[in-house]
Amino acid sequence: MDLLDIGEVVRRSGVKASALRYYEEIGLVRSASRIGLRRQYEPQVLTRLAVITLAKSGGFSLTEIAQMFDASGQLRISRKAMHARADEVETQIQELMALRDMLRHVAECPAPSHLQCPSFVKLLKSAVAQKRAVLSS
Amino acid sequence: MDLLDIGEVVRRSGVKASALRYYEEIGLVRSASRIGLRRQYEPQVLTRLAVITLAKSGGFSLTEIAQMFDASGQLRISRKAMHARADEVETQIQELMALRDMLRHVAECPAPSHLQCPSFVKLLKSAVAQKRAVLSS
């Protein structure tokens, strides 16, 4: 067998042992077996952890991520749900781009006070307006 | 005077009263004065709240946001720091784009199991590798 012990999983996934145990506790990952008390993991756990890590950085909660897998460990969401997720991510990307543009503007703008700079305030207003529109829809 | 009371600020900013009081407690916003016990805000608080809201959605903590303002309430970070922030945001945008692409792929890919689909695994690996590279730098 090519089972991995927790230290190996930590090294290869970058996820801490305490987090791994926590994930197991909440049912997000499972260890295949034990040797004595020690958890042994199937290598596939690494892919699963990669998905988890990525989704986390995309702002998904662990609960949401858990729902992305079915009982057999496959990624299983309907195409429609996938696209819906992708759209959410897309929206967040737009917001971040607005934020980035504002930061760049502030870095370059020679105005003594940004909050008085018309183009800054305009960027700000439109960013916030867009956000509120999204939230209320 | 054109001071706003808290209800007006709530309506115009979308920030809840309890959050506003909390922000005041931690020094992130201030109320200009009181009428009896009631807080009165200067209209500028709305711009400040817009900045706060936007930065929050960009993943900045309230502590980090507080540091973006100087004592007089101006946005004041060095150009260099601004660009550094913008770079961070940029990185996050890249990650989210990778995530979005993966989601779209999963939605479209006809493979029975995504975790066995070579192009999915490839997308996943490169996304995670990029992330870890960023973290370790």
Place this chain on the structure above:
DNA sequence: TTACGACTTCAAGTCAACTTGAGGTCAACC
């Protein structure tokens, strides 16, 4: 005059996602 609505304080509670700490197990090496 009493009732209402919009505010107030302050302490405590909540939630997610972990981390920490104390005390225990176990195989392997000196």
Place this chain on the structure above:
DNA sequence: GGTTGACCTCAAGTTGACTTGAAGTCGTAA
């Protein structure tokens, strides 16, 4: 046979960002 080192459990603690609840204060309108 004693000591590492790597793991284990379980309960409790932490952090950030608020929210909630109980009890109180005001101004105004019926």
